[in-house]
Amino acid sequence: MNHCLIPVMSYPEIIMQSGKGSYLFDTSGKKYLDFNSGQFCTILGHSNVNLEKKINKANLNLLHTSTGLLSEAVINASLLINTLSGSLNAYSIFLSTGAEVIEFCLRYAKHITKKNGIVCFDCGYHGLSLGAQSITFAGKYATPTVSNVYTIPVANRVFSKRCIDNILFRTDRLLQENEIAAIVVEPVVSVGGMIFLSEYFLHELRCICTKYKVLLIFDECQTGFCRLGEWFAYQKYDVIPDMVATAKGVGLGYPVSLALFNGELIKYMDFSMTHYSSHQNDAFAANIVLAGIDFITKRKILTKVKQKGKYFLKALQRLTEKNKYLLNPRGQGLMLGVNLKEIHGVDSRVIYNVLAQELLENGIIIQGTDRGRVLRFLPDYLITQEDIDFGLHCLSECINGIYKAYDK
Ligand SMILES: Cc1ncc(COP(=O)(O)O)c(C=O)c1O
Structure with a gap:
């Protein structure tokens, strides 16, 4: 070839x-x-004609603005996502890939907590940009890893009740002894072996994070946008994280990702650090998300x-x-x-x-x-x-x- x-x-x-x-x-x-909808992205099928027509029409109207200008589409999409996010009362930013949105969450977690440490699990996959690959499979692919990453080992990738209690105990100690900004976890550990984490584990993790004022980041790059039968996995588990990173399905096959921040963070934390990326909050991304939400809602x-x-x-x-x-x-x-x-x-x-x-x-x-x-x-x-x-x-x-x- x-x-x-x-x-x-x-x-x-x-x-x-x-x-x-x-x-x-x-x-x-x-x-x-x-059986994998591309790379888990084309959630409404390949070349869905009705959807493509809607997206193309919106894109012909407006595709892109400078980073410092907002479009009507992106404002509307953020308001809709806020409604769909329920108790998270989410504030959003539209980006392009999973790794980018993870990187964004890490950047802001460190900024708003004024702490440097990031905790991850050794079976997690979060992407291959430098920060993301430093927390992917214990930094196995990163040369070198970024500093202040703490990895919790999950023995044999088993999440039985006894193993969970052991993992939670280690996590508690780690958070007590170090300056940790955030913990990153996938509600369903996909690349690491299709492990469906229990509600108990995610609840307890939430409690430990709250106890030590550490942010809980859900990596929902695969589980977000209805994959589990709810808009986001945290709604299924009834655990409210501080940040959600989602990608893949949200773009219906186009490069779109989305960070959702808990409304409480926006009210009480320091957002003095600016963020620029050529394609952040593009009308393009919003047009796709709006078309996806419309299709998903109308067709139940x-x-x-x-x-x-x-x-x-x-x-x-x-x-x-x-x-x-x-x-x-x-x-x-x-x-x-x-x-x-x-x-x-x-x-x-x-x-x-x-x-x-x-x-x-x-x-x-x-x-x-x-x-x-x-x-x-x-x-x-x-x-x-x-x-x-x-x-x-x-x-x-x-x-x-x-x-x-x-x-x-
Ligand atoms: C859970 C999870 N997080 C992050 C990523 C990275 O996404 P991307 O490949 O779009 O950078 C992936 C990709 O497979 C993923 O499965």
Whole structure:
């Protein structure tokens, strides 16, 4: 395949040409069921014509202003988000990517608390810009990490009640002994293995943060914008964070991210530090968010995400009862995961890579995580039951074929 792209990763030979709903089509016309809505972004499907028309019309009217000027669209979007955010009483800034919005939250957490420390968990993924990668997987990818990052280890990535109490105890001590500005946590640890954190854990974390006047930042880059059947995951868990970073789905496939700050912060904290970025609070981002909110509200998408999520989870549970190579199905809304059986002496990544290739050849796009041990499903919110059944059937067939070679 001849191209002039910087080789930041390896790609399969297939070249995509178009998309429609839950499907992508390659240059030969072959179709692929996209179980991951792109990179979890095209939540209302690929090339949703009604939506695109609305967005294009708004963009033809106004796309961009200088950083120091506001548009009607961005004001309206911030007011709508404020209403949807409920008890958070959110104040927003519109940015472009997940890493950028995490970086923004860290910058302001340090500024408004006048403290430097940031606490994260070693299984968290928060992006790859310098600050974000310093808190991603304990700074594993950062050379060097930024200073004053404190990582809490989660042994074997297990969040049982006993492990949680241990993690909470360590967190309490860390916050007591150090100058900490904020803790960053994903309500669903996705890249780290599709771990659905308990309400108990998130509540207790909230209490510890309040006790030591440390800000609680929810990284909702994946869970935000209805993925779990609520606008934001914090609403599902009934835990009010101080800051929320969201991205991916909020942009419907366009590069849009959003930071939500608790209204209480805005009232009582020091916001004397300015922030400039060429694309902050663009009309472009607001046009997309406004179109998304309109579509989601009018078509009752929150209810649909809950219904389809339940259907998907049941189908996944039925599959794991029949297929011994799939274990521990789990999910909330349209965010689901299942473990692949590990074979003694075989690197889980090897099996996963063969499986991903085989699935692609069979027209299914699924991503693995946690070094190939877990498959994750974050489809678009309009996916049909037929497509869920079809995709899971293909998955099961491919798995049976592949494991025959390894499970002897
Ligand atoms: C939870 C979480 N936070 C942050 C990011 C970074 O987002 P981006 O890749 O848009 O910078 C990601 C990306 O996968 C993510 O899953």
